[in-house]
Amino acid sequence: MRSLHHFPLQPQSRRVRIQLREKKLEFDSQAEKPWERREGLLALNPAGETPVLVEDNRLVVAGAYAIGEYLEEAYQDTPLLGRTPGYRAEVRRLVAWFDQKFEREVTQNLLFEKMVKRLLGQGGPDSAAIRAGKANIRIHLDYISWLADRRNWLAGEDFSLADIAAAAQISAIDYMGDVAWEHHREAAEWYARVKSRPSFRQILADTWPGTQPPAHYADLDF
């Protein structure tokens, strides 16, 4: 059976899980704690990072970039990158926006400071980082609202890896209760549509020991 090594709260792991489910590809979930630097994980990916996909034929694909592109090449039903050069460029521009820019400006400041530092025993959160993350997320939600107001999905007419990458990041922040949805109506409506997809259901059922998401987190009609 295909298996995915992932860290449940990590947005890049979540985006691969959603992509696999959108494409109706079955897999065993292997939850990892990357900071423990487990030898079995390091043997699959020398970076020691999740996600890592292992196919039935033992092909190992490491990292969200390689897995995202591999799945589109290997399983062409339910294409999630689009079919024209222009659409594919737009999807990939937005995937990088969320995987890299949102990750650096929001997720590192909030998820890392609030959750990961505690797991690593690196002390309490840095309040300047938390403030920066909360200021930055407003700009990103405004941009999502701007896109969602003009397009059916974030990259255009079709649901794509751009929606998956964005919702994977936002779901991790929303788990911590750090999204002020009431100020971002179009973004909230877009996110409610993503959340209601069957591919998203298991993400919303994840919990992390010692933490609890806010009441609206898994509510599809929030």
Add this chain to the structure above:
Amino acid sequence: MRSLHHFPLQPQSRRVRIQLREKKLEFDSQAEKPWERREGLLALNPAGETPVLVEDNRLVVAGAYAIGEYLEEAYQDTPLLGRTPGYRAEVRRLVAWFDQKFEREVTQNLLFEKMVKRLLGQGGPDSAAIRAGKANIRIHLDYISWLADRRNWLAGEDFSLADIAAAAQISAIDYMGDVAWEHHREAAEWYARVKSRPSFRQILADTWPGTQPPAHYADLDF
């Protein structure tokens, strides 16, 4: 004429320039200073970042991820991702290693602190960041040596986007004289082979006002 908006010292801009030249695709170079947030650049890429490619037919492709994949799809001569699923997964794993892990652990600590901060008027370099960058680069050069000792090129038998992404990062650090090549023989031999490719020539001719690279920087037989 195809045009590329780039920032000459930025590794992700350099990797696109090298990829274009490897594929023998002509282009006009438009040097940008992304921190000035020029309106023309923001209109092409709302992130305000380089690189951005504009094709003759006005197709805009923004960001190194989107451009790298687009060029492989649109111009299939001289493939730089490999032809088998396993090789492509390995190339993309290493591209992400250099674009993201090396960038975060080395380039942000050295290039940002030493050059970009001065350009932005954000004061002098943070000595703790410089120390971290110099410690981290040794680990990355050891990994390059390990790969180069076992393989013809970094991802395997064929020259690929992995070599381009790695050399683009390293060239920016080498410009500042921060690579202790004498301790990393296999990595130095691999880098000398990349440097001697015609696609690399113009990278080595870049200079930045008020700075000068070390004597070995553009020397192909260093």
